[in-house]
Amino acid sequence: MAKKKTAATRSTARRTSSKAAISVKKTPSKLAASGSSRKKKSPQQLQAAAAKIDLEILRLINQRAQLSIDWIEAHDDPRQALFSPQLEDEAISRMLQKNTGPLSTLAISGAMRHVFSGARRKVRLQRVAYLGPAFSYSHQAAIERFGEAADLIPVSTIASVFEEVNRGHVEFGIVPIENSTDGRIVDTLDMFTRLPLRICGEVQLSVNHNLLARCPRGEITEIYSKPQAFSQCRNWLNRHMPHARLHDVTSTSTAAQLARDKPGAAAIASGRAAVEYNLEVVAADVQDNKNNVTRFAVIGDHIPKMTGVDRTALLLQIPHKPGALSDALVAFKNNKVNLSWIESFPLRGPESGYLFFLDFEGHQTEMKVKKTLEHLQKSAVRMEVLGSFPRSEILP
Numbered sequence: 001m002a003k004k005k006t007a008a009t010r011s012t013a014r015r016t017s018s019k020a021a022i023s024v025k026k027t028p029s030k031l032a033a034s035g036s037s038r039k040k041k042s043p044q045q046l047q048a049a050a051a052k053i054d055l056e057i058l059r060l061i062n063q064r065a066q067l068s069i070d071w072i073e074a075h076d077d078p079r080q081a082l083f084s085p086q087l088e089d090e091a092i093s094r095m096l097q098k099n100t101g102p103l104s105t106l107a108i109s110g111a112m113r114h115v116f117s118g119a120r121r122k123v124r125l126q127r128v129a130y131l132g133p134a135f136s137y138s139h140q141a142a143i144e145r146f147g148e149a150a151d152l153i154p155v156s157t158i159a160s161v162f163e164e165v166n167r168g169h170v171e172f173g174i175v176p177i178e179n180s181t182d183g184r185i186v187d188t189l190d191m192f193t194r195l196p197l198r199i200c201g202e203v204q205l206s207v208n209h210n211l212l213a214r215c216p217r218g219e220i221t222e223i224y225s226k227p228q229a230f231s232q233c234r235n236w237l238n239r240h241m242p243h244a245r246l247h248d249v250t251s252t253s254t255a256a257q258l259a260r261d262k263p264g265a266a267a268i269a270s271g272r273a274a275v276e277y278n279l280e281v282v283a284a285d286v287q288d289n290k291n292n293v294t295r296f297a298v299i300g301d302h303i304p305k306m307t308g309v310d311r312t313a314l315l316l317q318i319p320h321k322p323g324a325l326s327d328a329l330v331a332f333k334n335n336k337v338n339l340s341w342i343e344s345f346p347l348r349g350p351e352s353g354y355l356f357f358l359d360f361e362g363h364q365t366e367m368k369v370k371k372t373l374e375h376l377q378k379s380a381v382r383m384e385v386l387g388s389f390p391r392s393e394i395l396p
Helices: 002-037 043-073 085-098 105-123 137-146 158-166 186-194 227-232 234-240 252-261 271-276 324-334 367-379
Strands: 127-131 151-155 172-179 198-206 210-213 222-225 245-248 265-269 280-283 293-300 310-317 339-346 354-361 382-390
Touching: 043 105, 085 105, 085 382, 105 137, 127 137, 127 158, 137 151, 137 172, 137 198, 137 293, 151 158, 158 172, 158 186, 158 293, 172 186, 172 198, 186 339, 186 354, 210 252, 210 271, 222 227, 222 252, 227 234, 227 245, 227 265, 252 265, 252 271, 265 271, 271 280, 310 367, 324 367, 367 382
Parallel strands: 127 151, 127 172, 198 382, 222 245, 222 265
Antiparallel strands: 172 293, 198 293, 210 265, 210 280, 310 354, 310 382, 339 354
């Protein structure tokens, strides 16, 4: 009986397997038949559907902007609430985590920056100075942080950005502070030693340099750019453009203007500059470090609250004697504070010694940071907290 039952079981299994195989074979043809029965929408139908969605997008954008306006006006100090980059960054980050395309993360974040910027403008126009002219990397960083609805004012030097903020002509300034290839931006750090301004935010921007021109590469005889851009593309230029003369100018935007107007001239500048000045991208991504990032500091009198993902910047002078620096820095180890950046500057005048610019993780209101600052203060000749501010993500 056991053998007959086993045989019957095998027979049933074969019939089941055969039906499954027949079912699998039929599935594609059924899908094809189903697909062929669907009618494609006409251009007119697609246009009508798009028009309906456009009106829904318009309603939702204005609704989102009104919520931002209401949030700012609900605060006791709306002027302080106007600058809340961490909240905008968090909102955009939530959206990008759910984004499935076809729009890129850059397109989504750019659209939302415009919404937030437009909402802020309805409450109050923000004036922001940056190292110009327009379409420079500093201009791009200013747009990323404040949006194009802000009054973005180009000035000719980093010192001028500081002066505009210090005199109250603008509420904020944005200046480069550090590059992943070249390191510190000396002019920026020097101005922090001269004027009592705070860092209240940052922007980390991927810097992708391009060779721009209106002629083929073989006809380029001279190349214009700012010294920092040349430095970041040194190896590429030596290999690919050894016969071209290099000319320093004040900005990559100025270089693009010259490339547009002078026969045989090219520029090292951004892709956006190529569009704005009607230039061809002769060679893309010519920077030696493909992960080239510039960090920009937002300067003003705003005091951001702790977010949990903050940096603190510090200017420190200690006695010029053996062991003084190591004795001071032990405070970071003892209090488990991560020191992320340190730069030194010789003191001006007859006095010997150095000023140190430090950057570390944490907010000055945190207990472990407070203890670190108290330790440093005991031995400091001069100490100034330049600000605590939310750390930013690297923007493409």
